[in-house]
Amino acid sequence: MSTSTAMLLAELAVEALVLPLLLVGILRTLRARLQKRTGPRILQPFYDLARLTRKSSSISLETGPVFRTAPAISLTAYLLVALVTPWWGLCAPIRGDLILVIFLLATARMAIGLAAMDTGTAFGGMGASRESMLSIFVEPTMVLALSAAALVSGNLWLNGLAKPSVIAGGSAYVLPLAAAALWLAAAVETSRMPIEDPVTHLELTMIHEAQLLEYSGARLALLEYQSALKLTVLYGLVAQLLLNELVIREPFERWVGTLGLILCLVVAAAILDTLLVRLHWRKLPDLLIFGLAFSLVACLLAALRG
Amino acid sequence: MSDQPSALISPIPLENVPILQLRARLKTELSDGNRLGLLTAMSSPNGSQIISLLVQTLSGGVRVLISQLPHDAASYASLTPDIPQAHWFEREINDMWGIRPLGHPRLKSLVIHDTYPDNLFPLAQQVSPALMRKRNNRAAYRFSVVQGNGVYEVPVGPVHAGIIEPGHFRFSCLGEVIENLEIRLGYVHRGVEERLTNCDWKAMRHVVEAASSDTAAANAVAHAQAIESLAGVQAPPDIQRLRSACVEIERAACHIGDLGGICNDLGFGAGSAAFAVLRGTVLGIAEMITGSRFMTGVIVPLSHRNMPAKPLCTAAANRLHECRKQLQSTIPLLLQNSSAIERMEGMGVMKHSLAQDFGLVGPAGRASGIDYDVRKVFRLPEYDCMEWQTPNLYDGDVLARAKVRATEATTALDLASVMLASVTPVSAPESVVELPADSAGVGIVEAWRGELIHLILTNSDGVVARYKIKDPSFNNWTALAVAARGNLLSDFPLCNKSFGLSYSGTDL
Numbered sequence: 001m002s003t004s005t006a007m008l009l010a011e012l013a014v015e016a017l018v019l020p021l022l023l024v025g026i027l028r029t030l031r032a033r034l035q036k037r038t039g040p041r042i043l044q045p046f047y048d049l050a051r052l053t054r055k056s057s058s059i060s061l062e063t064g065p066v067f068r069t070a071p072a073i074s075l076t077a078y079l080l081v082a083l084v085t086p087w088w089g090l091c092a093p094i095r096g097d098l099i100l101v102i103f104l105l106a107t108a109r110m111a112i113g114l115a116a117m118d119t120g121t122a123f124g125g126m127g128a129s130r131e132s133m134l135s136i137f138v139e140p141t142m143v144l145a146l147s148a149a150a151l152v153s154g155n156l157w158l159n160g161l162a163k164p165s166v167i168a169g170g171s172a173y174v175l176p177l178a179a180a181a182l183w184l185a186a187a188v189e190t191s192r193m194p195i196e197d198p199v200t201h202l203e204l205t206m207i208h209e210a211q212l213l214e215y216s217g218a219r220l221a222l223l224e225y226q227s228a229l230k231l232t233v234l235y236g237l238v239a240q241l242l243l244n245e246l247v248i249r250e251p252f253e254r255w256v257g258t259l260g261l262i263l264c265l266v267v268a269a270a271i272l273d274t275l276l277v278r279l280h281w282r283k284l285p286d287l288l289i290f291g292l293a294f295s296l297v298a299c300l301l302a303a304l305r306g
Numbered sequence: 307m308s309d310q311p312s313a314l315i316s317p318i319p320l321e322n323v324p325i326l327q328l329r330a331r332l333k334t335e336l337s338d339g340n341r342l343g344l345l346t347a348m349s350s351p352n353g354s355q356i357i358s359l360l361v362q363t364l365s366g367g368v369r370v371l372i373s374q375l376p377h378d379a380a381s382y383a384s385l386t387p388d389i390p391q392a393h394w395f396e397r398e399i400n401d402m403w404g405i406r407p408l409g410h411p412r413l414k415s416l417v418i419h420d421t422y423p424d425n426l427f428p429l430a431q432q433v434s435p436a437l438m439r440k441r442n443n444r445a446a447y448r449f450s451v452v453q454g455n456g457v458y459e460v461p462v463g464p465v466h467a468g469i470i471e472p473g474h475f476r477f478s479c480l481g482e483v484i485e486n487l488e489i490r491l492g493y494v495h496r497g498v499e500e501r502l503t504n505c506d507w508k509a510m511r512h513v514v515e516a517a518s519s520d521t522a523a524a525n526a527v528a529h530a531q532a533i534e535s536l537a538g539v540q541a542p543p544d545i546q547r548l549r550s551a552c553v554e555i556e557r558a559a560c561h562i563g564d565l566g567g568i569c570n571d572l573g574f575g576a577g578s579a580a581f582a583v584l585r586g587t588v589l590g591i592a593e594m595i596t597g598s599r600f601m602t603g604v605i606v607p608l609s610h611r612n613m614p615a616k617p618l619c620t621a622a623a624n625r626l627h628e629c630r631k632q633l634q635s636t637i638p639l640l641l642q643n644s645s646a647i648e649r650m651e652g653m654g655v656m657k658h659s660l661a662q663d664f665g666l667v668g669p670a671g672r673a674s675g676i677d678y679d680v681r682k683v684f685r686l687p688e689y690d691c692m693e694w695q696t697p698n699l700y701d702g703d704v705l706a707r708a709k710v711r712a713t714e715a716t717t718a719l720d721l722a723s724v725m726l727a728s729v730t731p732v733s734a735p736e737s738v739v740e741l742p743a744d745s746a747g748v749g750i751v752e753a754w755r756g757e758l759i760h761l762i763l764t765n766s767d768g769v770v771a772r773y774k775i776k777d778p779s780f781n782n783w784t785a786l787a788v789a790a791r792g793n794l795l796s797d798f799p800l801c802n803k804s805f806g807l808s809y810s811g812t813d814l
Contacts, residue, residue: 035578036579036583122458125458126795193573194573197573204798273575277573281797
């Protein structure tokens with residue numbers, strides 16, 4: 001392993017460990033301030049994680065190995081996504097294509113869904129059913145949005161996203177559309193308003209959260225970190241699509257640009273969390289179909305342009 | 307005007323009605339514009355008695371019907387088949403007194419749980435630790451079962467994720483749709499009514515304020531009214547005005563708090579925060595005039611503790627007026643927000659005809675076209691201070707309830723402000739009164755959830771033999787269970803919040 005690769009890995013490790021929790025802290029504090037509350041300190045997610053890790057887990061006797069291993073499996077899947085995608089603005093240390101990414105995301109979703117059903121609780125089953133329903137919209141949206149980006153960059157390797165040199169003369173709306181679609185999919189994946197209220201304590205209204213109700217201690221810590229990582233990686237990918245539209249090539253500029261865009265998306269999430277009313281469950285497809293339509297149009301435009 | 311004695315001060319008419327004629331009699335009375343205020347039981351030397359309290363909604367009076375059961379009789383013909391609003395009252399009588407309403411369509415325990423010993427009737431017998439240790443042979447409670455392909459049950463509670471009272475909700479769902487909801491309460495039984503018959507009347511006020519603590523002021527006022535009605539004396543008009551102002555402040559604070567709760571259940575953070583701030587301001591004004599944010603410890607029979615001075619009342623009145631302006635600019639956040647309206651419209655509908663059958667009270671009733679407000683029916687003199695209307699809508703959905711509560715909160719701030727501005731401090735002695743024998747005292751208040759009734763009955767020694775509190779939630783719980791049907795599971799919290807019922811008030 002060359003020194004530069006080692007440096008890159010170290011840098012990625014630091015960024016993947018620190019940035020997600022920091023972003024969640026910023027999001028929570030900002031949301032509280034927008035609602036005239038003092039809110040938690042920005043570093044609170046780090047303390048929460050430390051606290052959860054120290055606590056013991058209580059595990060229902062009804063559960064099997066699926067429940068016990070699911071947090072590790074889904075976190076591993078997201079860590080791999082973080083390793084194969086250029087979400088942080090620089091080339092990924094491991095080469096991976098978009099099919100692999102979609103596969104990893106589906107693996108994580110399946111692990112958590114199965115674990116929720118493994119608990120045998122009504123809430124777990126309800127959450128898993130709702131999550132699978134939404135994934136019908138989210139998965140094709142992600143496939144198509146990333147495909148559109150791949151068509152523009154000319155290959156299926158996602159590292160192409162971080163090398164805008166291959167784009168000649170703008171993307172003709174392909175990338176902004178793909179970015180919008182991916183952003184909407186990310187909103188579902190990260191339980192944001194108006195799809196799901198991220199701060200609710202009402203189990204009956206939960207979608208993703210309902211699957212995690214039985215977890216405690218270190219396993220819950222893994223899941224908390226995983227959801228923070230998910231938010232960061234997905235926002236990072238949206239940022240890459242937008243940066244390519246702006247044709248920013250210099251690695252340092254890209255890195256700074258990515259951070260800036262991720263922060264903008266976090267601020268937008270805090271504002272939307274405060275201002276929006278959660279959509280009626282039956283109205284969700286009406287919103288999610290936009291993501292599907294945007295990504296489809298992006299794909300078509302990309303194909304025509306090629 | 308204000309010297310005119312209240313309808314409750316002249317002795318409450320007591321009438322003996324043979325138990326066999328009670329059902330027909332009540333049916334006639336209810337069709338003549340009367341309301342079944344409450345139905346309960348008490349023990350007397352000659353056997354148990356069924357007590358019915360009728361509220362004359364047209365003329366603003368109260369009557370008490372007493373039906374003697376034969377000695378050792380432990381059952382009577384149920385009233386519910388003809389009078390649906392007696393449904394829960396009869397289940398309660400069955401639980402607490404062991405008097406079985408024969409022919410009741412859905413007789414099962416209301417507040418007594420499976421873990422208690424068999425044949426435990428908390429109000430009919432002395433409950434000793436030895437009795438509670440007895441072996442438990444009680445038949446298990448049976449929830450209504452919905453059968454069919456794909457129907458599943460979601461049990462929620464009694465321990466909830468938020469800091470709220472305990473209650474168990476059993477949803478039978480088909481997919482995301484609620485086919486049936488059964489609500490099981492009774493997790494907070496504290497023996498309030500039992501305690502009230504065992505203590506001196508001067509100590510009672512501490513107990514009644516804890517009956518349902520978010521309705522502390524209304525409960526204290528109803529208690530004061532009941533004692534005064536029993537003793538045949540009336541508190542000075544200024545004290546009555548101050549009491550009513552307290553009840554209105556409580557109404558405003560609770561409605562504003564629940565409007566914030568509705569925003570919260572919609573996931574609408576900005577609205578939730580705005581209403582929460584406003585509720586805090588109103589509670590601050592309550593503290594200013596009573597020394598307590600929940601106005602406990604000052605409303606007493608015949609008098610008022612720590613009467614606020616005139617300048618303080620004026621200052622509080624002005625601050626309430628300021629609050630009202632803020633409320634008026636906050637309500638549109640929720641009620642002129644198209645996406646919020648879309649979520650609330652047509653959800654959790656309570657039909658007018660059903661609302662009438664259940665005897666719905668308060669804002670939930672007024673959202674379903676039940677035009678019943680204790681303040682209007684009993685024409686309290688202090689409410690003549692300004693022109694005001696109670697809202698009356700017919701849609702019966704979450705939106706209608708939110709609208710009614712928003713309007714009532716605004717009116718309550720107006721009323722409280724005007725009343726406080728005209729309060730002149732008076733000193734009234736907490737004079738010692740002897741309670742008359744064989745009489746009834748009634749306190750009836752429009753609490754923020756609706757009609758709240760306190761009924762006191764004395765025995766031949768002038769000792770309180772029965773103290774019954776009827777919380778407004780007691781009438782409305784069934785309505786919530788019915789209104790939830792056909793809605794989505796994820797919409798239930800919103801529907802629940804629009805009713806905003808009390809668990810502890812139902813379970814004394």
